[in-house]
Amino acid sequence: MVQRTCLLLLAWMFTPAAGSAQAAPAPLRIGYSDWPGWVAWQIAIDKGWLRDAGLDVKFEWFDYSASMEAFAAGKIDGDCLTNGDALVVGAGGARNVMILITDYSNGNDMIVARPGITSLKDLKGKKIGIETGLVDHLLLLDGLKKQGMSQDDVTLVNSKTNETPQVLASGQVDAIGAWQPNSGLAMKALPGAHPVYTSAQSPGLIYDVLTVNPASIAGHRADYIKLIKVWDRVVSYINDPKTQDDAVQIMSARVGLTPPKYQLLLAGTHLISVAEANKIFVKADGLGSLYGSTQNADNFNVRNSVYKQAQKIDGYIEPALSASLP
Amino acid sequence: MIGILSFVLPVGLWSIVSYVPAVWHPQMMITDPGSVGYLDVGAHLARDAFEGEVAAAKQEARAAPKGVPANPIYLPSPGEVLKAFYTSFTTPPETKDGQWLHQSLWHSIRIIFWGYVISSLIGVPLGILCGAYAALARVNEPFVEFFRYLPAPAFGALMVAILGIYDGPKIAIIVIGTFFQQVLIIANTTRKLDPALLEAALTLGTRNRQLLTRVVVPGILPDLYRDQRILLGWAWTYLIVAELIGTTSGITWFITQQARYQHFPNVYAAIAMIGIIGLGTDMLLAVLGRHMFPWDRSLVKFA
Numbered sequence: 001m002v003q004r005t006c007l008l009l010l011a012w013m014f015t016p017a018a019g020s021a022q023a024a025p026a027p028l029r030i031g032y033s034d035w036p037g038w039v040a041w042q043i044a045i046d047k048g049w050l051r052d053a054g055l056d057v058k059f060e061w062f063d064y065s066a067s068m069e070a071f072a073a074g075k076i077d078g079d080c081l082t083n084g085d086a087l088v089v090g091a092g093g094a095r096n097v098m099i100l101i102t103d104y105s106n107g108n109d110m111i112v113a114r115p116g117i118t119s120l121k122d123l124k125g126k127k128i129g130i131e132t133g134l135v136d137h138l139l140l141l142d143g144l145k146k147q148g149m150s151q152d153d154v155t156l157v158n159s160k161t162n163e164t165p166q167v168l169a170s171g172q173v174d175a176i177g178a179w180q181p182n183s184g185l186a187m188k189a190l191p192g193a194h195p196v197y198t199s200a201q202s203p204g205l206i207y208d209v210l211t212v213n214p215a216s217i218a219g220h221r222a223d224y225i226k227l228i229k230v231w232d233r234v235v236s237y238i239n240d241p242k243t244q245d246d247a248v249q250i251m252s253a254r255v256g257l258t259p260p261k262y263q264l265l266l267a268g269t270h271l272i273s274v275a276e277a278n279k280i281f282v283k284a285d286g287l288g289s290l291y292g293s294t295q296n297a298d299n300f301n302v303r304n305s306v307y308k309q310a311q312k313i314d315g316y317i318e319p320a321l322s323a324s325l326p
Numbered sequence: 327m328i329g330i331l332s333f334v335l336p337v338g339l340w341s342i343v344s345y346v347p348a349v350w351h352p353q354m355m356i357t358d359p360g361s362v363g364y365l366d367v368g369a370h371l372a373r374d375a376f377e378g379e380v381a382a383a384k385q386e387a388r389a390a391p392k393g394v395p396a397n398p399i400y401l402p403s404p405g406e407v408l409k410a411f412y413t414s415f416t417t418p419p420e421t422k423d424g425q426w427l428h429q430s431l432w433h434s435i436r437i438i439f440w441g442y443v444i445s446s447l448i449g450v451p452l453g454i455l456c457g458a459y460a461a462l463a464r465v466n467e468p469f470v471e472f473f474r475y476l477p478a479p480a481f482g483a484l485m486v487a488i489l490g491i492y493d494g495p496k497i498a499i500i501v502i503g504t505f506f507q508q509v510l511i512i513a514n515t516t517r518k519l520d521p522a523l524l525e526a527a528l529t530l531g532t533r534n535r536q537l538l539t540r541v542v543v544p545g546i547l548p549d550l551y552r553d554q555r556i557l558l559g560w561a562w563t564y565l566i567v568a569e570l571i572g573t574t575s576g577i578t579w580f581i582t583q584q585a586r587y588q589h590f591p592n593v594y595a596a597i598a599m600i601g602i603i604g605l606g607t608d609m610l611l612a613v614l615g616r617h618m619f620p621w622d623r624s625l626v627k628f629a
Binding site for chain 1: 364365369370371375420421423424482483486487490491570571572573574579582583584586587588589
């Protein structure tokens, strides 16, 4: 009797799962993670737009840093990253080119100060909890620079971004730097806390992109152009007031939030249509161009020893695919 | 019976902290923000800050905020966790490619199962051989000793590079985390076999392989079985880090996503599920053990 049960249980274990492991590998695999500009892909996935476009693309959900590992290991063809992190992956040896700009942070990244501090200037000589070397460190430096200050005017306390709400509430720092949902949770954890600087004041400091393996472009150029076209459809679906509710419903479901809460996160993200992207793809200095923004990120990465060798920006950007669309 | 009591005590303590406001409740949950602009219904505010606002409002003859004492959101009450336990199973997957919670849990169980089976297929024979033959142990064990100190999650990126992004690297992490301990523990168990048994067998003319298959293995079997039970628990402790490698899957997807948005009742419910599955399996194995090794008195536990 006992033996029979054991055998049965074993047989059960051996039956193939319906899960992802056994699925036939799709020609193109793309990593995405929990950021509004990338969760947006879920709309195309759920609505079957990828198939409609004749694409065989599989989107794989990752923890953000796990997606970087998978891309670096060559296990996925493309990954959704910030332009600065595309450089980090590339400096580590995984060549990649940015072919699509999904969005830029438009307020989701914030420096949140405790009650009583009204501006970045008040932070002189104060402690700031921030995950050093990441995007919000860059945001802080950008803000300080505008006030004629520098990193030496404040004390940075290296804190994990997802722990910043507790760090601010503990009262051991005067401000924190984080992106949503952490920045919002920090304000909830310490009522009265408020943003003193946000990415809305510095649009283009951080672009979010789809970056792909150049070898994969060579074999799937037409597919990637179709994918960029699908993205344009996603952006219009989210921005159109008639369909926005449905879009937010799909996106919030992906991450386990209610639609009204997700609306807030979406408001802090500026999604970029192909037409707008083609303007950002024009080579120029300054944050209005992906080139200028990426150069800025490269300087920051080198200064903070994220990697040693400055990267050649031009090799990381491929505007031609997007430009081939009207 | 006493086993149940060991649960009653901590849960009782948790209930007291949750339901008796006088014990802890360092914050106030706002029920009416009054005239204080930055407060919302449901926001948590430290008690002294709340009292400060009330005093200020009274002094200026404004509407004072109202609230009830509350614990921080990362300590939900047993009732909330129980409710989350139920609703997380009954909530259908929200996206088309989503999974029900029981499907995620089953996925996790399979990861553990395979990691444990692969580890055991190599670890158990190797452990027994190391325990039986001192020469083999001397060759093998220093490296195993060295390797067992290496944190298994550190091999995540390497495993992704070798085995891809799906279940392969996750199973590999479980194997790395379990295997090296397994070899040492089983080798030790083998060494503890009563020397009188070996001597008697040698006197009776048993040699080499027969000694191993007829005396050593049967002799240590009940202890081996108990070691394997402990090691299964060991494998479970690697689950969360293992499932964060590659594509996010299984119960870990649920736990990390809920924690990211601070839905702590769901997080605790999921942790409890893992505990229940673990304890349940262990009790089942203990019962099976008593059937298989009726002569072993140390297995009478959990009767």
